[in-house]
Amino acid sequence: MSLDADTIVDRRRMRRKLTFWRVLAVAIAFFVRHGLNRGFRDFEISLLAAAWIVPLLSRGVAGATGIPLGLVVLLAFYVFTLRRALIDRATIVDEIAQA
Numbered sequence: 001m002s003l004d005a006d007t008i009v010d011r012r013r014m015r016r017k018l019t020f021w022r023v024l025a026v027a028i029a030f031f032v033r034h035g036l037n038r039g040f041r042d043f044e045i046s047l048l049a050a051a052w053i054v055p056l057l058s059r060g061v062a063g064a065t066g067i068p069l070g071l072v073v074l075l076a077f078y079v080f081t082l083r084r085a086l087i088d089r090a091t092i093v094d095e096i097a098q099a
Contacts, residue, residue, distance in 0.1 A: 021055060024074070028052060031081060038088065044080060051077040 028048055035044060050073050058070030 024051065024055065027081070041084065044084070047077055047080055
């Protein structure tokens with residue numbers, strides 16, 4: 001078995017891809033747990049499903065259309081996560097102020 005440059009690059013690319021999947025899976029798991037405890041807001045379940053499935057489809061869609069679908073969905077996931085954190089923080093501050 002010979003290790004040429006293409007094989008090494010492919011292995012590094014796969015390692016980065018797997019690391020990305022692991023980080024995304026952890027973020028989705030925390031978001032789901034928080035949603036199950038406090039309830040989901042509009043479109044959050046659909047966004048979670050899209051964030052989970054898009055890494056499987058993004059390469060094919062980007063090759064066919066030139067649209068980086070993975071980037072778009074993951075940025076949307078990031079924005080909705082930040083939005084959820086700000087809304088929940090405001091709710092907690094209001095609860096503390098009323099007590």
